[in-house]
Amino acid sequence: MRQCLFTRLFSLALLAPAVSMSSAFKAVDGSNVALVATPSASRTNDSGPTVEAINKGLTTYDSNHWNSWGGRAPYPATVTYTWPEPYSLKGMRVMWWYDRTEKNHNDNVTLPASCAIQYHDGSDWIEATDLLDGQNRPISSIGLEGDATGYNNTVWNDVVFSKPIVTAQLRLSIMRDGTGRNGVGINCWDVFGEVADPNLRSVSITGSDSVVADRQLEYSAHPVSATLQGIAYSWSLNNANAQIVGSASESKVKVKGVSGGDARLSVTVTHNSGVKTTTAAKAIAIKPTPPTEVVPYLTGTAAGRAPILPTRIVVKGLRFDTPTPATEGAFNFGEEFESSLAPVVWDMSSFSAADYAADKVGTTFEVKGATAPGSRAPGRPAKAVVTVNKPAPAPDYNHSVTSENVIFDDVFWKPKQLVNAGATIDHAIVMLESTAPNRYAVQNLKNAAIRLDAIASGDDNPPAVRYNGFVFQESDLYKTLEGFAYNLAAVWNDPSVSKARKTQLQNKLDEWIKAIEAIQYADGYIGAAFSARTNVSAGGAGNGQHRWRFFERHEMYDIGHFLESAVAYTRYSIGTGQNDYRLYEVGKRVADHIVDWFGPNGKRVEVPGHQEVELALMKLATLVEEYEGAQAGQKYRDTAKVLIDRRGRTTGQYARQSGYSAGSYSQDATPLVDETRAVGHAVRAMYYYTGATDVAVTLPDGHPDKAAYLAGINRIFENASERNTYITGGLGSGETSEGFGNDYGLRNARAYTETCAAIAGANWYQRLNLYYEDAKYADSYERALYNGVLVGVNLSGGLFYYACYLDAGPNNRSEWFACACCPPNVIRTIANMGGYMYSVNRDKIFVNMYGGSTGKINVQGGNVNIRQVTNYPWEGTVKLTVTPDADKDFSLNLRIPGWIKAQKYQQVKITVDGKEIDSTPSDKGYVTIAKNWPVSGTTIEMDMPMEVRFTEADDNVHYTGEGQEDWDQRDKVVVERGPIVYNLETAGVPVSATEGRDARQVVIPRSMKANARFRSDLLRGVVSIEGDAFWGANKEPQRIELTPYYAKNNRGADPSNLGMSGTGDGSTSSRVWANASGRGVLIRGDKNNLAVGQKAKLQAAPKVNFSESDAANNFVWTVLPGPGRNVIQLDGAPQAGQTDSAGPGKIGGMGKTRSASTATYRALRAGTATVQVTMRNSRNETIATDTYVITVGGR
Structure with a gap:
């Protein structure tokens, strides 16, 4: 970096030649007054350079200095200095910036073809004449010299004004020496002079x-x-x-x-x-004032359903915003906004139910109305044109039962939803409405509305308004609004939540909805950063002076979250009888805007900078068709698909007018159908894969893209779940920015595992579960929800994690974040938990999760009520009462959780009205009960064994580099029970009644006897796991108590603090993957209770240190002597094999495949038998033994 800062007086002789690296002005006195000028330019390269760099007194020789590359803007380009008062200017000098030395080029930045110096005389621009070079030789304009290196140019071009120029503005009018995207550039521009005569002239x-x-x-x-x-x-x-x-x-x-x-x-x-x-x-x-014209509102309605009429209608001729400047290039980003949305009053007597009756399918009718009194154009006739469509058929694919139909009343989710609907929502309101720096989510909308209101009042120079925070700040408001809707739906009929509280929340929703409506453009667009015309670029790029110019500004991401909130709010409002369609109307308008601009036949070929809108359009399409009939939402599906198809393609028909391309970071380097692994930013990836799955499953069978989509999705899921998912369900290793790194690069202390990524992952897995009707995907989202998501908020609901580490020293949650995407995401997810419980495919109900609740499920037009009574996840017993409104034939499919396969005893007992049935799950993990279900009700009872599990680490997850120990999971274990991952923290390693030890120094012996017990007095009610372990290098005996990972850091470092308040952070250490010692083998069996003649399949799974000398070589199976010796017998020779344990959804959790042995035993007679396996190494030494008890009843 070179300094170009000069002393105040210049009386040194000018060095020859006239252009030089180091120059000074003979007979020119004055300081470099450019340092106090404000620079501006007629055009600046959109990719990051700034005109503000040219007068900072520094030259850096990089492309951050001003240049005009990239567009066909009119030339000459002008660069202007403006002073707050007139200066008497004596001379100046310019150092050009360029990155190509050839002239007459159609790209790059080159030296100018010419440059004129102009000053403003108070009324017009005047060209400066009588110029001298540094040796007092007359010249006609400034020099255009530079050295041969371009990037490192150090040549100054000097000019002396023979007569001082008195002005407050000086500019360079620069003509380029090229075509196309060719531009010119300035590294540094100094101007020398002094303040002019301070008199009125x-x-x-x-x-x-x-x-x-x-x-x-x-x-x-x-x-x-x-x-x-x-x-x-x-x-x-x-x-x-x-x-x-x-x-x-x-x-x-x-x-x-x-x-x-x-x-x-x-x-x-x-x-x-x-x-x-x-x-x-x-x-x-x-x-003259342009005439106004009320644009007819075009909509549809399902036959037999009254149309949803808008509260506002488009009126042309009412300016909503000031024009954006025209640009030249591949696309003109300039726009005018001469239409507005005006309130409308409909004449409900102008149509009748006969107009939308079943026999009117395919016809249209009109609803008459007028713009409302008091609006900007009152009393203008208005009309809505309504097309009557066939009602949308019942879905012929598996779909989730939405959360307003599932109400929890259990010991686990209900308390969390109440905290979420109470303290967390209140905290979010304060944070979102705060005007502190990096908050401002609501205030940004209100400020934008202030500016737009001024324009509506006729002021085309509206006051500048403040925009604070990230360019996508409003998305936090939309996610919270969505959470509001889910929360209100969940507690609407809960007597423990007062009517006043519900009214308070609804009033806040009303306030926010009005703020959103106030900034919606007539064409549907919503974007606070643009409406405020902010140049803030935090979290994005470019400026807010145009819509849809810089796709890093995440306008479509914001709109996607808004659409999700609109769908949620509408379902809540209709479900509670309020019938408020305001956000439905706003949502349809903005979705239509996306279709018109970026759909298959849209104005532009672009992709979102941050995916989200794709899945949101798919949600909206479903809702629209419920109200407006078959195919009414197809345009939204088509647009979602085209946005996906464009990713990874940037040439030919896919060339983007904005030039945006984000590479693998934003999943934009390879088309979905060609992708082989999860790449890039984890949250963007999960939203993208979710939207793509939504699109794929709704494509008709035989569609040429369906198989290609699903093949790509399956490859990505296999890679993500088997090699790039943490045991908590977390995603994003931190090797790359918030994203996926190399396979198995699952560091613990630097595990990024953003809360949003776990949430987005859970949503994707649910979509896969819906399509494939395979419980392994429900296993994945259950793991994420109970662990990687819930850890994102503390028990009292006011502190949050963004990154969720698996190995940490002091690691407190925060009350909010500048980029606060995670807290609102947690709010909406906890509130929407009911939406993960059930799904329906025609005459099949799937029970995908367990929790005390009441569900209302529509099965082929008839209502089925399901009541669950259970203490899951703390206990494995579940009682379901199934009561249809009328006798009905259908099948109930009960998910058998995948974590059961990792246990010693895996046999699940299921009874239907007291009669035991075969509980062997299908290959896809469900037990199906197909029958005629009476209106009197049917009781199903499940008993799922729930053991403490020591999950072995995957040997692939290791790195031998110095200082990278957190990347090595070899010889470590995680303690699990049911769907819950456990964590050890300081308070769980007591050295005294009030002092805990560093949890990271605990060593858990594989032989540790683990005692699981429910403690209502600990962390608001959890099952904790106690046992005798070791601590430190000397392996001191240490009693430990592990608690759920989701509840970490709620009780400080004091063992006497039981964390019931849920407000105490301050833990000084925590660890999920604990060091392990000892060697072991575990027998797993599919059945331990047999009838005579039945068989049990047992597998011996090694649990050993990472050491070749400990590797299992052979296994010896025996039935121990005693009364049960002749109860069972070996059915054929044991089979050598491997444990299938590569991935969180597979047997053994995260463990790598290891040599194992399988034996099958047949039941001969009633009694109890004990099977033992002995595991030996290659030297035939016994490594470990384990036993398995089998009970045989009668035939």
Whole structure:
């Protein structure tokens, strides 16, 4: 980095030649006044350079300095310095920036073809003449010299003004020497001079040459010198075609058009110096007010259903926002916004039920109305044109039962939902409405509305408003709004939640909905950053002066989350009888905007910077068809699909007008159908794969893309679940920015595992479960929900994790984040938990999760009620009562959780009305009960064994580099029970009643006897696991108590703190993967209770240190002597094999495949037998033994 900062006085002789790396000005006195100027440019490269760099007094020789590359904007390009007062300028110098030395090029940045120096005389731009070079030789313009290196150019081009130029603005008018995307650039521009004579000399007026009648614009007076104090201003107009609004005695004035014609605006400036009084005038054309036109509202309705009519209608001729500047290039991003949404009142007597009766399918009818009194265009006739469609058929694919139909009343989810609907929501309201830095989510919308309201009132120079935070800040509001809807649906009929509380939340929703409506454009667009015209680029790129120009600004991501909130709110409102369709209307408009702009036949070929809108469009499509009939939502599905198909393709028909391309980080390097693994940012990836799965499953069988989509999705899932998922269900290793790294790169202390990624992953797995009707996907989302998601919030609901580490020292949650995507995501997920419980495919109900609850399920038009009574996940007993509204034939499919396969005893007992049935699950993990279900009800009881499990680590997850120990999971174990992953923290390693030890130094022996017990006094009620372990390098005996990972860091480091308040963080250490010692073998069996003649299949699974000398070589099976010796017998020779344990959903959790042995035993007679297996190494030494008890009853 070179300095180009110069001393105040310049009297050194100029070095020869005239252009030089180090220059000074002979006979030129003055300082570098460029340092106090404000730079601007007519065009700047969109990719990051900034014009503000040219006068910082530093040259850095990189592409961050100003250049105009990338567009076909008009040339010459201008770069301007503006001072707050006139300066007497003596000379200047420019160091050009370029990255290609050839001239006449159609790309890159090259030296200019020419450059003129111009100054503003108060009324117009004047070209500077009488120029000298550094040796006092006459020149016609500034030099265009540079060295041969381009990037590292150090050549100055010097100019001396033979007569000082007095001005407050100086600019370079630069002509490029190329075509296409070719541009010019400046590394540094110095100007030397001093403050001019501080006396009143002249005045000029700046502002638009025209004003529209009934609108107003701002005009400014610019006296010379601008620094004078006590200047008096007097503005006037020469006729009544325009009028002054407000004060006429300030430096700025508002002028409102009244009627067509011309007007002349004058200002007189008075001061007791210089000329004392001076005047200026400006001609203004007054344009007539454009006529208004009410645009008919086009919609549909399902036959037999009254249409949903909007509360607002589009009126042309009512300006909503100021135009965006035109641009030249592949696409003109300039726009005008001369239409607005106006309130409308419908004449409900203008149509009847006969108009949308079943026999009217395919016809249209009109609803008459008028724009509302008090609106900007009151009393204009309006109409809605309604097409009557066939009702959408019942889904012929598996779909989830939405959360408003499943209400929890259990010991696990119900308390968490109440905290979520209470303390967490209240905390979120405070954070979202805060005007502290990096909060502002609600205030950004309100500020944008202030600006738009001013424009609606006729002010085309609206006040600048503040926008704070990230460019996607409003998405946090939308996710919270979605959570509000789920929460209210969950507690609507709960007597423990007061009516006042429900009213309070609904009122807050109303306030937020109005704020959203206030910034919606007539074409449906919503985006607070654009409406505020902010240049904030945090979390994105570019500026907010155009819509849809910089796709890193995540406009479609925001809209996607808004659409999800609109769907949730509408379902809640209809489900509770409020019938509020406001967000449905707003959502349809913005979705139609996305279709019109980016759909198959849209204006643009683009992809979202951050995926989300794809899955949201699929959700909306389903809702729209429920109300508006078959195929009414197909355009949204088609648009979701085309947005997916474009990713990874950027040329030919897929060339993007914006030029956006994000590579593998945003899953944009390879098309979905060609992808082989999970890549890039984990949250974007999961949203993307979810949307793609939604699209795939709704494509008709035989569609050419269906098989290709599913093949790609399956490859990605296999890679993500088997090699890139943490045992907590977390995703994103932190090897790359918030994303996937190399396979098995699952570090613990640096595990990024963003809460949002676990949530997004759970949603994707649910979609896969729905399509394949395979319980392994429900296993995946259950793991994520109970562990990787719940850990994201503390028990009292006011502190949150963004990254969720599996190995940590002090690691407290935060009350909120600058990028606060995770807290609202947790809110909506906990509130929506009922949506994961059941799914329906025609006459099949799937029970995918267990929890005390009441469910209402629509099965082929009939209602089926399911009541679950259970203490799951703490106990494995579940009682289901199934009661249809009328006798009905269907099948009930009970998921047998995959974690059972990792246990010693795996046999599940199921009874139907007291009669035991075969509980062997299908290959897809469900037990099917198909029967006629009576209206009197059927009782099903399940007893799932629930053991403490020591899950062995995957040997592939290791790194031998120094300082990377957290990457090595060899010879470590995780303690699990049911779906819960356990964690050891300081308070669980007591060295005294009030002092705990570093949990990371605990060593768990594989032979540890684990005692699981429910403690209502600990962490608001959990099953804890106690046992005798070791601590430290000397392996001191240590009693430990493990608690659920989701409840970590709620009780500090004090063992006496039981964490019931849920507010105490301060844990000094925590660990999921604990060091392990000893060697073992575990027998797993599919059945331990047999009838005579039945068989049990047993497998011996090694549990050993990471050591080749400990590797299992052979296994010896025996039935121990005693009364049970002849109860069973070996059925054929034991079979050598491997444990199938590569992946969280497989046997053994995360463990690598290891040599194993399988034996089958046949029951001969009643009694109890004990089977023993002896595991030996290659030296025939016994490594470990285990036993398995089998009980045989009668035939």
